[in-house]
Amino acid sequence: MSQSPTRNPPRWFVAGDINGFFGLVIDNLSILGFIAMALVGIFGVPADVVFQRMFPxxxxxxxxxxxxYTxxxxxxxAKTGRDDVTAMPLGLDAPTSIGMALLVLGPAFLAFRAEGLDxxxxxxxxxxxxxxxxxxMGLFKTALSFAGDWVTRVLPRAALLGSIGGAALALLGFLPLIETLRxxxxxxxxxxxxxxxxxxxxxxxxxxxxxxxxFLVGVTLYYGLGLAGLGVPGFALPEAVPLxxxxxWPDLGFLDGLAATVPYLPLLLPFGLLMVVGGINVSESARAAGDDYRTRDVLLVEALATLAAGICGGVAQTTPYIGQPAYKHMGARTGYTLLTGLFVGIGGALGILAGLVQWLPLAVLAPIIVYVGIDITLQAFHETPRRHAAAVALAFLPSLAYLLTIKVGNPAWIAPERFAELYADIGRHGLPDLAAIxxxxxxxxITAMLWATAVVFLVDGRVRGAAGVLLVAAALTLFGVIHSVDPRGGVYLPWSLESLRQAxxxxxxxxxxxLAVVLGLLSLQRQVPPVTE
Structure with missing residues (x-):
């Protein structure tokens, strides 16, 4: 029997909202801290431009x-009469914020300096x-947000949750774990x-x-052991940042920057597309956890928030976080997103965030992200049919390749000229390892979603459907939407590539x-109904 809507409005705050607030705030602070570290520390962008113009x-x-989202x-x-609804968490997207800092903003700053600007x-x-x-990216995502509900009807849950589970394991689990162990x-x-x-x-x-x-125990250990000289690697008190x-306010300066975005469109449009796909996935993740938000609404809010941020001086796009079930398990409801929004928004305007990101040790921030990654990975298996487990597992593998790409593509690890040499060194055993990775x-x-969808179709006996998915993957591959041969992940026209990358x-x-042709031929056989749970 369905539960009738309650006449009493839901409570604004519960005890679990405090847990959720700290988790969500720390996620955002850690990303802001990375942006500041990369732009100021690596590329030399003036600190006041980062803190007083980009951050607010x-x-x-x-x-x-x-x-x-609150x-x-x-x-x-109110509609369902439930008191356990958890709001969708929203924050800065880690992968594309890192990409913006390292692949767009930092190199652009160096290019402007090379042109003679002070x-x-x-x-x-x-x-x-x-x-x-x-x-x-905000305009692009707004246009794409209206296709979200259709995608959730077409793609199986294993594809939606498996792809995001792999990202959680690799990017929210492993990478922050390395920072934890530093x-x-x-x-x-x-x-x-x-x-x-x-x-x-x-x-x-x-x-x-x-x-x-x-969090308090970790901060106490970091500063207590560090100040006592008892072995905190790399410990140093940060320089105070004045408020x-x-x-x-809205600023028309973005109009002056539009022409400069053209060379970066092969990166920016995939960044926007990644957020749309990610928004679809997190909507399915929340639905699996019991909170049925309309996918179009989730996507549209995120797209408009990104657009508003850009008009008002922002440089990193927002995204609905994949950790909604984790926040639900913490006991958070709707108060935590309200508190987070107010804290980050007001703190950014007053300069408080600029001061905080200098004092929060990454060794304390990273473990919280690791936990969220573990929780999302588990959900990918728990909320899909057991017969589709192979599809979920297969969907994890492209994320591991991206994890390796982040590391080996770091100039501090492999010099750019050595990277290019390894990428082009075709031997007797086929493509070079680096090119394949x-x-x-x-x-x-997107690769993970397509792979998982094809496997689900095979498990369910829909062989021709799997072949169709593979043909879609082939078309996307030609233009770099998946399997881009541009090391930066850009899209392109296949006939414009140089010979090695075109090959x-x-x-x-x-x-x-x-593979699609082989499966198509096999589908001509008399099919045996698949075994279901």
Whole structure:
């Protein structure tokens, strides 16, 4: 018997919202910290441009998106009569924020300097380019958001959850785990406490939220051991950043940056597409956890938040986070997104975030992201039929290739000229390892969805459907939407590629076509009904 809607409005705050608030805020602070570290520390962008121009508008997108998701959560709670509805979390997207900093904004700053602009003028031009890039992605995502419901009807749950589960394991699990282990005492203690409290359901002597407790213990260890000289690798007190309020008003500076975005469109459009696909996946993830948000609404809110952030000076796009079930398990409802939006939005405008990101140790932030990655990975298996488990497992593999691409593509690990040499060194055993890894990793979420969908169709006896999916994959491969042979992951026209990369592109596309033909011929046999659970 269905539950009738309650006449009492849902509560604004519950105890679990404190856990959710700290988890979501720390996620956003860690990404802002990385953006600042990359732009100021690696590329030399003036700190005041980053903190006083880029941060406020970026934080505004988080504020607007979380306010909208809070309202959506309260509306769903009132409609269903349930008091356990968890709002969709929204924040800055880690992969594309890293990509924007390392592949777009940083190189653009160096290019502006090479053109003769002084440091500050180059910084302003870079900021305007970042604004314009966000506006382009926001418009692109707005147009695509209306296709979200159709995609969820067409793609099986194993494809939606498997692709995001692989990303969670590789990018939210492994990469932050490495950062955790850079300071083993601080990191492992923090991670262990989170597992004790959130996975093992352990108790605390005081009624303090578990995430907050682990966070406070980690920060105390980091600064206590560091100041005492007792072995915190790389410990140093950050320089104090003075508070400098800067309200994120609409700024037409993005118009000046539009022309500069053209060379970066092969990166920006896939960044936007990745968020649409990710938004579809997280909507399915929330649906599997019991909260049935309309996919189109989730996507549209996120797209408009990104657009507003770009117009007001932001440079990093927002996204609905894949950790909605994890926040639900923490006991969070709708208050945590409201608190997060207000804290990040107001803190960005007042300069508080600029100060905080300097003082939060990454060894304490990273374990929280690791936990979220573990929780999402488990959901990918728990919420799909057992017969589709192979599809989920296969969907994890492209994410691992992307993980390797992030590391081997780092100039600090492999010099660009050595990278190009390894990419082109075709031997007797086929394509070079690096070319295969990079090509598999580029477009990894869409690749994972297509692979998992094909396997689900095979398991369910829909062989011709699987062949059709493979032909779609072949077409996308030709233009670099998946398996891009551009090491940066850009899209292209296949006939514009130089010979080696064109050969790799045609090899991957031809492989999909060949397999589709073989499956098509096999489908002509008399089919035996598949075994179902």
């Amino acid at each position: 508008g970026t934080a505004l997108g988080v504020l607007l998106g979380n306010l909208a 309202w959506m959560g309260r509306r769903l709670a 440091e500050r003028a180059a910084g302003i031009a870079t900021w305007q380019l970042g604004m314009a890039a966000l506006v382009v 300071n083993p005492v601080v990191g492992l203690v923090t991670l262990g406490l989170l597992l004790y409290l959130l996975v093992g359901k352990g108790r605390l002597p005081l009624r303090i939220p578990g995430v907050l407790f682990a 400098a309020p800067s309200l994120p 990079v090509t598999l990793g580029n477009g990894f979420i 790799i592109c045609f090899q991957f596309a031809g492989a999909y076509v060949a």
